[in-house]
Amino acid sequence: MSALRAELTKIARLRGTWIVTGAILALHVLITVANVPNNVDAVAAITPDGRIEIFAGESRPAEPALIEMLLASSLQMGLFLPVLGAVLAGSEFRGGQLRVSLLAVPRRSTLALAKTAAVGVHLFGVAVVVAVVSTAGLHYAVRNRFPGLLGSAEALRGQAAFLAFAVLSALVGAAVTLIVRSTLVGVLATVAILAVTMTQVLAVAAPQVDAVFPLSAGRNLLLDPAAARLTAGPAHALAVLVAWPVLTTAVAGVLLARRDAR
Numbered sequence: 001m002s003a004l005r006a007e008l009t010k011i012a013r014l015r016g017t018w019i020v021t022g023a024i025l026a027l028h029v030l031i032t033v034a035n036v037p038n039n040v041d042a043v044a045a046i047t048p049d050g051r052i053e054i055f056a057g058e059s060r061p062a063e064p065a066l067i068e069m070l071l072a073s074s075l076q077m078g079l080f081l082p083v084l085g086a087v088l089a090g091s092e093f094r095g096g097q098l099r100v101s102l103l104a105v106p107r108r109s110t111l112a113l114a115k116t117a118a119v120g121v122h123l124f125g126v127a128v129v130v131a132v133v134s135t136a137g138l139h140y141a142v143r144n145r146f147p148g149l150l151g152s153a154e155a156l157r158g159q160a161a162f163l164a165f166a167v168l169s170a171l172v173g174a175a176v177t178l179i180v181r182s183t184l185v186g187v188l189a190t191v192a193i194l195a196v197t198m199t200q201v202l203a204v205a206a207p208q209v210d211a212v213f214p215l216s217a218g219r220n221l222l223l224d225p226a227a228a229r230l231t232a233g234p235a236h237a238l239a240v241l242v243a244w245p246v247l248t249t250a251v252a253g254v255l256l257a258r259r260d261a262r
Contacts, residue, residue, distance in 0.1 A: 091183070
């Protein structure tokens with residue numbers, strides 16, 4: 001607990017932490033506000049049989065489509081959280097402060113777990129704010145037509161799944177940074193992992209391979225298979241999301257235990 005408190009204190013006092021966190025949240029607010037008029041128009045145009053056209057020529061049942069819109073809004077910001085995780089984990093490499101931490105905490109496994117837990121706590125807080133902003137933006141559009149939709153069991157389950165995806169996928173960025181011992185390389189590696197999924201090449205050519213990447217697992221966990229091309233089911237997606245941070249953090253812990261204090 002002492003190591004965890006120390007790691008949380010470091011995160012709270014780092015300027016880079018708040019710069020990157022503020023940039024992500026500000027971007028999310030801007031995108032959410034910009035989408036409000038489109039969401040209002042889409043809800044106003046819901047047909048008498050309860051269908052909505054969010055994208056031109058794509059008519060779907062309104063309530064599940066709106067819940068998916070809510071989760072997709074959060075998911076797009078979730079893309080930036082692994083980068084934040086990399087920045088948080090790599091904060092001690094630039095100034096050489098890591099040697100002090102290694103000398104202060106004799107048990108390297110304790111240090112690795114404390115770092116991972118502290119990064120996870122910060123990421124969870126950021127993910128909660130992202131989910132709240134997404135909910136607030138969509139609430140303005142649906143408050144009159146579907147007043148209880150965003151508090152429904154389905155919406156809350158979706159938000160819980162988003163929080164799990166956000167934290168677990170972002171911890172991969174933190175672990176990769178600890179492995180390579182460089183914030184820049186960690187960020188680049190994290191972006192490369194995201195880019196593999198975003199190109200959608202594997203989703204078409206090798207869907208089984210695509211399904212083992214964190215972002216694809218997030219899509220498979222959160223989105224409706226009837227409206228999106230998914231490559232695996234939610235159980236598989238959750239297993240992938242858990243496996244990535246567990247394995248990468250374990251590797252980071254082993255490497256941290258074997259390195260010296262430089």
